[in-house]
C-alpha cells in the first residue's frame with residue numbers, strides 16, 4: 001500500500017519511507033491510500049476473539065501487503081502484551097482503560113508498535129541507523145523512550161523543558177540509559193519542539209544522520225491506536241451493550257480520535273464521536289463555527305492536551321474533504337476549564353468510586369453532558385491517575401496508590417544532558433554522534 005501526503009504535493013511513499021520520514025517532504029501528514037472495510041464475518045465473531053487476534057486483523061488491513069504475516073503478527077502480539085479493559089463507571093458510561101502499558105499511558109500502544117515496525121525495517125530493508133527526536137511535555141517522551149529502549153539500530157533523543165515536567169514523568173525517560181539520551185533544555189516545551197523541527201530542516205544534520213519523529217504524525221504510531229476501539233466494541237458486544245456506540249476521546253493532537261475515525265471507516269459500528277478538550281479548544285470552536293483558527297496553547301492540569309494547533313486535524317479534514325457539515329455530523333466537541341475538570345474528578349469519585357485522571361475526566365464529563373438516552377458511551381481513560389498524583393489527590397480529597405511499575409522508575413538514577421535552547425548547541429550535540 002502507498003501513502004499520500006495531506007498536502008497532496010509530495011510523491012506517494014512506501015510504508016517504510018512514510019515511517020522513517022515521519023512527515024512528508026511537503027510537510028503534510030501521510031495517509032494510507034485505501035482504508036479497507038473488514039468483512040461482516042469479522043464483526044460477527046469479534047466478541048469471541050482476543051485483543052491480539054482482533055488487532056492482527058486490523059493491522060493486516062493496513063500493513064499486510066508490506067510486512068509478511070508472521071512478522072506482522074509478532075509485532076502486534078509483542079506490542080499488546082497488556083490489557084485495555086472496558087469498565088462500567090455508571091449507567092451506559094464505560095471507561096476504556098488504556099493505561100495498563102509500561103509507562104501507564106495510552107501512547108505505549110503506538111510507541112511500542114512503531115518501535116517494532118522500525119526495527120523490522122532496519123533489519124529487513126537494510127535501513128541504516130535511525131535517530132528518533134522527540135520533544136515532550138511529559139507523556140510522549142516516556143512512552144517513546146520505553147517503547148524504543150534496547151532496540152538495535154535506533155537512538156532516541158528526548159528533549160524536555162527543565163523544571164516543567166513532573167518528577168514521575170521525568171523519571172520515566174531519564175533513568176533508562178542504553179540507546180536513550182534525555183536532554184534537559186533550559187526553556188519551555190515550545191523551545192524543545194522548535195529545536196526538533198529545526199533539526200529536520202537542517203541539511204548538515206540530515207546528511208549526517210537519519211532523523212525521524214515519533215509523535216502521532218507518524219503513521220506507525222497513530223494507526224495502531226485503532227486496535228483498541230475494535231476491542232472495546234467486542235467487550236460491549238459481549239455485554240449486550242454494543243448498540244448506538246458513541247466514542248469519546250480526550251484530545252490534544254487528535255491522533256487518538258483520528259485512529260477511532262479510521263476504525264469506523266473500516267466498518268466498526270461507531271455511531272458518532274465526541275472530542276473532549278481542556279481550555280485548548282481550537283477544534284471544538286471549529287466544530288461550532290466552521291473556522292479553524294489555531295492559537296498558542298495555554299497550560300492546564302490536563303497538560304498532555306495543551307495543544308494549540310493539533311497536527312492530526314489535517315488528517316480529519318483530508319478524510320472528509322474539508323466538508324465541515326460532514327465532519328460535524330460525525331463529531332461533536334466539549335471543552336472544560338481546570339475548575340470543571342477538578343469538579344468532575346471529585347464528583348465521579350464520590351458518585352462512582354472511580355478515580356479519573358484529568359484527561360479522562362474531560363471525556364467522562366463530555367459523555368455526561370452529550371450522551372443521548374438510547375446511546376452507550378465509552379470514553380478513553382488515557383493515563384493512570386497516579387501519573388498526576390498531586391492534582392488528582394487534591395481534587396478528590398483522598399490518597400491514591402502509586403503502581404509498582406511507576407515507583408520502580410522513581411528509584412532509578414537520573415541521567416540527562418543539560419542544554420541551552422540554542423539550536424547551535426543541539427546541532428553540535430547531534431553532529432558529535
Ligand SMILES: *Cc1c(COP(=O)(O)O)cnc(C)c1O
Pocket residue numbers: 105106107139140216250251252253254255256257304305359360382383
Ligand atoms: C497524548 C495524550 C492525550 C492526547 O492524545 P492525542 O492523540 O494527542 O489527541 C490525552 N491524554 C493523555 C494522558 C495523553 O498523554
